[in-house]
Structures are given as structure tokens and as C-alpha cells.
Amino acid sequence: MKPYKVLVVDDSAFMRKIISDLIEKNADFQVTATAVNGREAVDKVKELQPDLVTMDVEMPEMNGLEALKLIMLDHPLPVIMLSGINEEGMKETILALEGGAFDFIRKPSVSSSHDINSVGESLREQMKEAMLARERREARSASELSSAESTPALQPPESASSMPPAKPAxxxxxxxxxxxxxxxxxxxxxxxxxxxxxxxxxxxxxxxxxxxxxxxxxxxxxxxxxxxxxxxxxxxxxxxxxDVPVREPIPPRTPAQGxxxxxxxxxxxxxxxxxxxxxxxxxxxxxxxxxxxxxxxxxxxxxxxxxxxxxxxxxxxxxxxxxxxxxxxxxxxxxxxxxxxxxxxxxxxxxxxxxxxxxxxxxxxxxxxxxxxxxxxxxxxxxxxxxxxxxxxxxxxxxxxxxxxxxxxxxxxxxxxxxxxxxxxxxxxxxxxxxxxxxxxxxxxxxxxxxxxxxxxxxxxxxxxxxx
Known part of the structure; x- marks a missing residue:
């Protein structure tokens, strides 16, 4: 089986190198290209059609959230966001998850080899799960299509407004x-x-x-x-x-034992x-x-x-x-x-x-x-x-x-x-x-x-x- 193609997007050349090395520790994945900002990422997704993208949240010119929206609109695929731990980065990450990102990992600390390895394990696990989830969806869609083609067309269900009142059973x-x-x-x-x-x-x-x-x-x-x-x-x-009534505060409790x-x-x-x-x-x-x-x-x-x-x-x-x-x-x-x-x-x-x-x-x-x-x-x-x-x-x-x-x-x-x-x-x-x-x-x-x-x-x- 050919390895899955991955696009790595980050405005830091050093971080692109770290993330690429972490990804390719799993032979099932190959970094086929990198991009320095969201605009370049959108273009490369369209050109190269990778299987998966890792996307930095905060980048100049076009950030990860803006790029994610365009990718999901035109070429939907699994995107894993890389987030810093600053407040703005966390807010943008939550918005990215709402917008269709598969998941996120926090950026590793470049001064800690242990942290880099830990982030790498999480990233590789997420990539495997993303591909498995995609394959399951494709298999289910193919099964439903096959079933629909071999089964007589069903009558459309009655609208809720035209349905009689439900019996207890x-x-x-x-x-x-x-x-x-x-x-x-x-x-x-x-x-x-x-x-x-x-x-x-x-x-x-x-x-x-x-x-x-x-x-x-x-x-x-x-x-x-x-x-x-x-x-x-x-x-x-x-x-x-x-409209919800305001409730009066009560005195603080002592923290639970332990x-x-x-x-x-x-x-x-x-x-x-x-x-x-x-x-x-x-x-x-x-x-x-x-x-x-x-x-x-x-x-x-x-x-x-x-x-x-x-x-x-x-x-x-x-x-x-x-x-x-x-x-x-x-x-x-x-x-x-x-x-x-x-x-x-x-x-x-x-x-x-x-x-x-x-x-x-x-x-x-x-x-x-x-x-x-x-x-x-x-x-x-x-x-x-x-x-x-x-x-x-x-x-x-x-x-x-x-x-x-x-x-x-x-x-x-x-x-x-x-x-x-x-x-x-x-x-x-x-x-x-x-x-x-x-x-x-x-x-x-x-x-x-x-x-x-x-x-x-x-x-x-x-x-x-x-x-x-």
C-alpha cells in the first residue's frame, strides 16, 4: 500500500522540520509537501490533493482557521490543527474544531525532547484514526449506494406535520x-x-x-x-x-479532602x-x-x-x-x-x-x-x-x-x-x-x-x- 500523502503547514521552517520528522516515523505516512501560510496551503491542497493536512493555527497572510474554511468548502479532508497555548491560539483552535478540523495537538516545546516525542505519538495516533475514520465512511457510503441500487425506491416519509399523533407504543x-x-x-x-x-x-x-x-x-x-x-x-x-433569574452566591466551600x-x-x-x-x-x-x-x-x-x-x-x-x-x-x-x-x-x-x-x-x-x-x-x-x-x-x-x-x-x-x-x-x-x-x-x-x-x-x- 502506498503511504498516505501529508501536507505540513507552518510559518516556522524549524517547526515544519520537526513535524515532518515526527510524521515520517510512521512508514504509512509521507510528507509530500510543506506550506508557509494558509494561502499557500489552500493552493497546494488543490494541486496535490493530499490525504491529510497538519495546519498551524497562527500564521501571517492567512491563518489556519481561514485556510481550513476554504479547504473544507472546496476539498474536504482530515485536518489536524497545531495550536500554541496562548489565549488567542486556544480560541482559534476551538473555532477550527467547530469548522471541521479532525482534531488538534498543542505545539511541542522545542527545548524538550521528551515533549517532542510525546506530541509525535499523539500526532501519529490522530493521523491513523483520521485515515481509519475516512475509510469507514467511504466503505459505509459504498455499501449504502450498493444497497440503494439493488433495492426498489422507498416512498418518502410522511412529514412530521402530516403524521397522526403517536400512540403510546x-x-x-x-x-x-x-x-x-x-x-x-x-x-x-x-x-x-x-x-x-x-x-x-x-x-x-x-x-x-x-x-x-x-x-x-x-x-x-x-x-x-x-x-x-x-x-x-x-x-x-x-x-x-x-430571562433566567440571577441566583445569589453562597459562601465558598472548603476544598474536598485530598x-x-x-x-x-x-x-x-x-x-x-x-x-x-x-x-x-x-x-x-x-x-x-x-x-x-x-x-x-x-x-x-x-x-x-x-x-x-x-x-x-x-x-x-x-x-x-x-x-x-x-x-x-x-x-x-x-x-x-x-x-x-x-x-x-x-x-x-x-x-x-x-x-x-x-x-x-x-x-x-x-x-x-x-x-x-x-x-x-x-x-x-x-x-x-x-x-x-x-x-x-x-x-x-x-x-x-x-x-x-x-x-x-x-x-x-x-x-x-x-x-x-x-x-x-x-x-x-x-x-x-x-x-x-x-x-x-x-x-x-x-x-x-x-x-x-x-x-x-x-x-x-x-x-x-x-x-x-
């Missing part, structure tokens, strides 16, 4: 696109993804081998409580942030009052492709959502703060980087800070709070989704919901399985058709612990329906 359909008959509803033990042309996803029924099977209508009630929202109703439930002096601890003026008697909680985990997925999720959750959302996104220190600030501009929720001792409240989302594990703990006063630690990395990550999910196991008084979206590896799947077996209310996994990398969700699906397997655009509406 119909509430097990997968998302927001149409009916699911009893035969089409798939058991979670053998999940089957439908082609895009046949619907928007699957809601897998939960089946317990150690309990007698309930009639279908009763199973529906056990998973999704309340009436199904009318079409177009969800966004109308979202008041503007300015928390080091460098654990970020919220001050009284920054803390917002949590709700006593909190009954619901949503936990989300994601990695590669996560910033874009989180945007799609959080901008469609209404401000009156009756549960806090705690989130682990695999990302280095400092970048998570830029991510939270960016997501806060889109979401009706209050989105923030979590800090030690923060009291969780409805209508807010908390992102674990890079470099810290995040857990949810119950306070003596009956509230639920953030606990941060610098414990050893888990599954190669800190923060880890498994660590967050595991902290929910003892919180049996809460109605708990867990979500795994796009990402490399299997972080979160093991503890989602433990939560599922312990009787968690619902579990969600993003389906392959919309994942940037179908790693973490696939691991959960293979463990047969997923209630709903849905494309990204259907996760928020279904989550709102189930939680409300």
Missing part, C-alpha cells in the same frame, strides 16, 4: 424522523443501524434477562416518561439567558446557588469531534432543562475554559468550566477542566457538587469519562442519564455498562453515521448497555423528552 422510535413499527424496534442486545435513507437512528429497547418482559407499552413508560413534545416545541421552551492547593476552587462571588432537592442529572462524555458534537447538543437544550449536565471532553489544560466560553455563547444553558466545590444546578452545564478528573458528590446538606482531583490518568486520560460515570453509581436518589458521543478509544463504556446494570434511567450513544470517530460509542454499543443509538442531531430532542 410508538414512543420507542429512534429520534425525530418518523414511526418505528414493532418489527423495526431493535433489541439492545443486537443493535442494527439503519441507512440514512431509512430514518434517523434507533432507540434500542432495554431488555433484562433476569426480569420478566413487560408489555411493550409498559416498557415504553419505563424509559420515557411524560408526553412526547410536539414538533418544533423544544426550542420554544428556551428563554434567553437574560484536594491539592492547585485544584481550581470556586470563590463565593463566582458560585451560583444550587437547587436543593435536585432529582435528575445528565452526564456526557466525548473526545475527538467532541467540541462540534457538544455545540450541536447544548444549543438544543432549553434553559429550563430540569437537570444539570456534567461533561468530560478529552482536552488539555486551559483549552477547556475556551471551549466552555465558546459553548456558552450558543447554548440557552449556562455553560462553564467546572471548579472544585461548585454546587450543581438545573439549567447549567459543567465541563471538566483539562488535567483534572471530575466527580459528582453529595454534600451533607443534600446538594450535589463538583469534586476535582489530579489522580492518575485513566484509560490514558485525565479527565476520564469512566471516572465521571463511576461517581454516579452511588447517587441512587437521582434519576441519572448518561451520554457517550464521538471519540477515539473506549473511555466511558465500561462504567456506562455498570450504570446500566445498576438500573440507570437511560443511556445514549451517538450512531456511527454522524461520529467523527466511532470509537467510544461503539465500545458502549458492543457492551449492550445503550438504550438509545441516535445520530447527533436527534440526541438533544430525545434527551429533553426523556428527562422532562
Amino acid at each position: 410508538d414512543k420507542q422510535d429512534g429520534g425525530g424522523g418518523g414511526h418505528t413499527s414493532g418489527k423495526e424496534t431493535q433489541d439492545v442486545k443486537a443493535p442494527i443501524l439503519r441507512p440514512l435513507s431509512q430514518g434517523t437512528g434507533i432507540s434500542a429497547e432495554r431488555k433484562r434477562e433476569d426480569k420478566p418482559q413487560l408489555p411493550r407499552t409498559e416498557r415504553t413508560r419505563s424509559v420515557s416518561t411524560g408526553e412526547k413534545p410536539e414538533v418544533g416545541r423544544i426550542k420554544s421552551l428556551s428563554p434567553k439567558k437574560s 484536594a491539592g492547593p492547585d485544584i481550581p476552587t470556586v470563590s463565593g462571588k463566582d458560585r451560583k446557588l444550587g437547587a436543593k432537592g435536585l432529582t435528575k442529572l445528565v452526564a456526557v462524555g466525548c473526545s475527538t469531534g467532541g467540541p462540534r458534537a457538544l455545540k450541536a447538543l447544548l444549543e438544543n437544550i432549553p434553559a429550563d432543562f430540569p437537570a444539570p449536565i456534567v461533561i468530560v471532553q478529552h482536552m488539555p489544560p486551559n483549552f477547556t475554559k475556551s471551549l466552555a466560553q465558546r459553548l456558552n455563547t450558543f447554548s440557552p444553558l449556562d455553560v462553564m468550566e467546572a471548579e472544585q466545590g461548585m454546587i450543581l444546578r438545573k439549567g447549567a452545564a459543567y465541563i471538566a477542566p483539562g488535567g483534572y478528573h471530575m466527580k459528582v458528590t453529595e454534600t451533607a446538606g443534600g446538594q450535589y457538587a463538583v469534586a476535582l482531583s489530579k489522580d492518575e490518568a485513566r484509560n490514558g486520560h485525565r479527565p476520564s469519562v469512566d471516572t465521571l460515570f463511576e461517581s454516579l453509581l452511588p447517587l441512587k436518589a437521582l434519576e441519572r442519564h448518561a451520554v457517550i458521543m464521538t471519540g477515539m478509544g473506549s473511555d466511558g463504556a465500561k462504567m456506562m455498562k455498570s450504570l446500566y446494570d445498576a438500573g440507570i434511567t437511560s443511556t445514549f450513544a451517538e450512531s456511527e453515521e454522524t461520529c467523527v470517530v466511532y470509537g467510544m460509542p461503539r465500545s458502549a454499543v458492543e457492551l449492550r448497555c445503550v438504550t438509545y443509538i441516535l445520530p447527533l442531531q436527534d440526541i438533544a430532542p430525545r434527551l429533553v423528552q426523556v428527562v422532562k
Whole structure:
């Protein structure tokens, strides 16, 4: 097999050399060209049609973000951004991930050979995953095309506005696109993804081998409580942030036992009052492709959502703060980087800070709070989704919901399985058709612990329906 062609883009000749050498330590990749700025990169992508691009974020004449937009418009391909750790570089990186970049790495310190080698390992892993993801998408597209050519054309689905009201038994359909008959509803033990042309996803029924099977209508009630929202109703439930009442701050808490002096601890003026008697909680985990997925999720959750959302996104220190600030501009929720001792409240989302594990703990006063630690990395990550999910196991008084979206590896799947077996209310996994990398969700699906397997655009509406 011929090596994959890579274009390296950086305004520093020294950095171009370092990155090229790191790439070519893997014989499957060959640096076929370099570029000194975004404008030259756009021209060389058009001329050489590489398989992959590494792109510096900050460059003269045309920066990486501007070049990325043009490349994705005319010649979409995997782009890995190289970011500095300055504030502007981090903001630009978050925008690049929203704009279609596959992932990013921070630039290595040229004075540290260990740091250079560490960055090289991460870069080569991302490149391999990018190529695998592309090949899986191409194979799936070819399969769907072949299936479409050999199958009679399907009648277009009824529009949502012309559909009759759903019967109670119909509430097990997968998302927001149409009916699911009893035969089409798939058991979670053998999940089957439908082609895009046949619907928007699957809601897998939960089946317990150690309990007698309930009639279908009763199973529906056990998973999704309340009436199904009318079409177009969800966004109308979202008041503007300015309409959300301001909550009085409460005195600062003492950091949790074992928390080091460098654990970020919220001050009284920054803390917002949590709700006593909190009954619901949503936990989300994601990695590669996560910033874009989180945007799609959080901008469609209404401000009156009756549960806090705690989130682990695999990302280095400092970048998570830029991510939270960016997501806060889109979401009706209050989105923030979590800090030690923060009291969780409805209508807010908390992102674990890079470099810290995040857990949810119950306070003596009956509230639920953030606990941060610098414990050893888990599954190669800190923060880890498994660590967050595991902290929910003892919180049996809460109605708990867990979500795994796009990402490399299997972080979160093991503890989602433990939560599922312990009787968690619902579990969600993003389906392959919309994942940037179908790693973490696939691991959960293979463990047969997923209630709903849905494309990204259907996760928020279904989550709102189930939680409300």
C-alpha cells in the first residue's frame, strides 16, 4: 500500500522540520509537501490533493482557521490543527474544531525532547484514526449506494406535520424522523443501524434477562416518561439567558479532602446557588469531534432543562475554559468550566477542566457538587469519562442519564455498562453515521448497555423528552 500523502503547514521552517520528522516515523505516512501560510496551503491542497493536512493555527497572510474554511468548502479532508497555548491560539483552535478540523495537538516545546516525542505519538495516533475514520465512511457510503441500487425506491416519509399523533407504543422510535413499527424496534442486545435513507437512528429497547418482559407499552413508560413534545416545541421552551433569574452566591466551600492547593476552587462571588432537592442529572462524555458534537447538543437544550449536565471532553489544560466560553455563547444553558466545590444546578452545564478528573458528590446538606482531583490518568486520560460515570453509581436518589458521543478509544463504556446494570434511567450513544470517530460509542454499543443509538442531531430532542 502506498503511504498516505501529508501536507505540513507552518510559518516556522524549524517547526515544519520537526513535524515532518515526527510524521515520517510512521512508514504509512509521507510528507509530500510543506506550506508557509494558509494561502499557500489552500493552493497546494488543490494541486496535490493530499490525504491529510497538519495546519498551524497562527500564521501571517492567512491563518489556519481561514485556510481550513476554504479547504473544507472546496476539498474536504482530515485536518489536524497545531495550536500554541496562548489565549488567542486556544480560541482559534476551538473555532477550527467547530469548522471541521479532525482534531488538534498543542505545539511541542522545542527545548524538550521528551515533549517532542510525546506530541509525535499523539500526532501519529490522530493521523491513523483520521485515515481509519475516512475509510469507514467511504466503505459505509459504498455499501449504502450498493444497497440503494439493488433495492426498489422507498416512498418518502410522511412529514412530521402530516403524521397522526403517536400512540403510546410508538414512543420507542429512534429520534425525530418518523414511526418505528414493532418489527423495526431493535433489541439492545443486537443493535442494527439503519441507512440514512431509512430514518434517523434507533432507540434500542432495554431488555433484562433476569426480569420478566413487560408489555411493550409498559416498557415504553419505563424509559420515557411524560408526553412526547410536539414538533418544533423544544426550542420554544428556551428563554434567553437574560430571562433566567440571577441566583445569589453562597459562601465558598472548603476544598474536598485530598484536594491539592492547585485544584481550581470556586470563590463565593463566582458560585451560583444550587437547587436543593435536585432529582435528575445528565452526564456526557466525548473526545475527538467532541467540541462540534457538544455545540450541536447544548444549543438544543432549553434553559429550563430540569437537570444539570456534567461533561468530560478529552482536552488539555486551559483549552477547556475556551471551549466552555465558546459553548456558552450558543447554548440557552449556562455553560462553564467546572471548579472544585461548585454546587450543581438545573439549567447549567459543567465541563471538566483539562488535567483534572471530575466527580459528582453529595454534600451533607443534600446538594450535589463538583469534586476535582489530579489522580492518575485513566484509560490514558485525565479527565476520564469512566471516572465521571463511576461517581454516579452511588447517587441512587437521582434519576441519572448518561451520554457517550464521538471519540477515539473506549473511555466511558465500561462504567456506562455498570450504570446500566445498576438500573440507570437511560443511556445514549451517538450512531456511527454522524461520529467523527466511532470509537467510544461503539465500545458502549458492543457492551449492550445503550438504550438509545441516535445520530447527533436527534440526541438533544430525545434527551429533553426523556428527562422532562
